[in-house]
Amino acid sequence: MKEVVVLIGSGSIGQAIARRVGAGKHVVLGDLKIEAANAAAEILENAGFETSTVAVDISSRESILNLVEHAQKFGAVKNLINAAGVSPSQAPVSAILKVDLYGTAVLLEEFGKIISDGGSGIIISSQSGHRLGALSEEQNTALATSPTEKLLELDFIKEITDTLKAYQYSKRCNVLRVMYEATRWGKRGATVNSISPGIIITPLAADELKGPRGEGYRNMLKASPAGRAGTPDEVGDLAEFLMSSRGRFISGADFLIDGGTTASYWYGDLQYLKKTH
Numbered sequence: 001m002k003e004v005v006v007l008i009g010s011g012s013i014g015q016a017i018a019r020r021v022g023a024g025k026h027v028v029l030g031d032l033k034i035e036a037a038n039a040a041a042e043i044l045e046n047a048g049f050e051t052s053t054v055a056v057d058i059s060s061r062e063s064i065l066n067l068v069e070h071a072q073k074f075g076a077v078k079n080l081i082n083a084a085g086v087s088p089s090q091a092p093v094s095a096i097l098k099v100d101l102y103g104t105a106v107l108l109e110e111f112g113k114i115i116s117d118g119g120s121g122i123i124i125s126s127q128s129g130h131r132l133g134a135l136s137e138e139q140n141t142a143l144a145t146s147p148t149e150k151l152l153e154l155d156f157i158k159e160i161t162d163t164l165k166a167y168q169y170s171k172r173c174n175v176l177r178v179m180y181e182a183t184r185w186g187k188r189g190a191t192v193n194s195i196s197p198g199i200i201i202t203p204l205a206a207d208e209l210k211g212p213r214g215e216g217y218r219n220m221l222k223a224s225p226a227g228r229a230g231t232p233d234e235v236g237d238l239a240e241f242l243m244s245s246r247g248r249f250i251s252g253a254d255f256l257i258d259g260g261t262t263a264s265y266w267y268g269d270l271q272y273l274k275k276t277h
Contacts (some may be wrong), residue, residue, distance in 0.1 A: 001076075001118070002026045002074060002126055003073065003075055003076055003077075004027075004074050004078060005018060005022045005026070006077055006079065006080050006081065007028065008028075008030040008058060008082045009082065009084030010029050010030075010037045010039070010040035011036075011083060012200075012203070013102045014124070015043065015079055016233050017081050017230070017231035017235070018049075019044070019047070019049075020236050020239065021240060021243050022079075022242035025050070025079075026050050027049050027051045027052075028051070028067070029051055029075070030053070030054050030055070030084075031053075031056065031084070032055065032056065032057055032084070036057040037053040037055070038053050040158075052074070056084075058106070059103045059253075061106050061110070061148075063104050064110055064158055071264070072114065076116035076119075077111065078120075079121065080115065080120075080122070081122050081124075081239070082121075083127075084099070084103070085100045085104075087167065088167045093166040097157065097208055098150055098152070100167065100174070101152070101169065101173045102151050103122060104170075104173075104177065105173070108125075108178065108181040108192065111185050112185050115189065116188070118190070119191075120190060120192065121191040122192075122193060122194070122243060123192070123194040123195070123237075124194070124195055125175055125195065125225070125254065126171040127256060128167055128168050128171050128198065128263060129140070129168055129196060129268040130196060130256060130262045131262065132165075142156075143173040143177070144176035144187060171196065175194050178192055178252060178253075178254065181252075182251040190215035191243075191251035192252070193250060193251060193254070193256060195235060195239060195254070195255050196255065196257065196258070197235050198224075198229070198256075198261045198262070199221060199229045199230065200229060200230045200231065200263070205229065214241045218268060223265065224261040224264055224269075225259060226229070226259025226261075228259065229259070230257060230259060234257065242255070
């Protein structure tokens with residue numbers, strides 16, 4: 001039996017984190033598409049990691065419970081990495097809310113019941129959640145603490161008709177839910193945090209930068225304080241710190257890693273983007 005790392009969403013960012021925390025452990029790769037999980041597993045196996053794969057749909061509690069059961073076969077779950085999700089251009093409102101909002105909340109809830117002492121979790125959120133205006137205290141509390149099965153029934157969530165707003169509310173909920181669950185995970189001696197990346201160069205992002213909206217994205221990056229996009233390794237480095245012994249005093253926090261893009265969106269050269277958001 002080994003310590004277990006569970007990664008949901010087997011893309012570039014998730015793999016970058018798993019490489020940094022998975023040595024000597026068993027890495028479970030979960031993905032909606034088992035082919036994607038198997039491809040990532042082959043890459044990691046060839047780099048010396050021990051892996052197994054499982055198909056998982058995080059919009060389904062049953063599927064998440066199946067993932068928990070699979071992971072526990074190999075040992076105590078030490079690390080949870082959720083890098084799964086759908087974007088505003090990939091899915092309708094209902095799917096975004098079911099996966100990104102509800103699914104992440106259920107993952108935090110179910111893995112919070114079994115995470116091992118000294119364990120840690122990372123939820124990949126998004127800079128997009130930081131582009132949503134301030135919510136009321138009542139809305140924040142509802143997103144943070146409502147029973148998971150009631151989240152999608154909240155009045156202000158049911159009113160969402162725009163995919164971007166669905167995504168932004170989902171990512172804001174991720175951050176609030178991490179704060180709430182940190183109080184529970186702490187009782188098991190574990191930490192949990194969220195990371196909100198900006199544009200990170202992955203195969204999908206590279207295609208977007210070359211696509212029909214590419215010029216707008218490139219101009220946005222050029223005008224940002226960093227003047228460039230980020231890399232999966234930079235997100236991986238941050239996650240590694242938070243999940244290591246050096247990050248044990250950090251829990252329930254969100255870390256924006258976007259090269260200053262959000263700062264510029266609110267107060268700098270990128271304020272023009274508010275007209276399109």
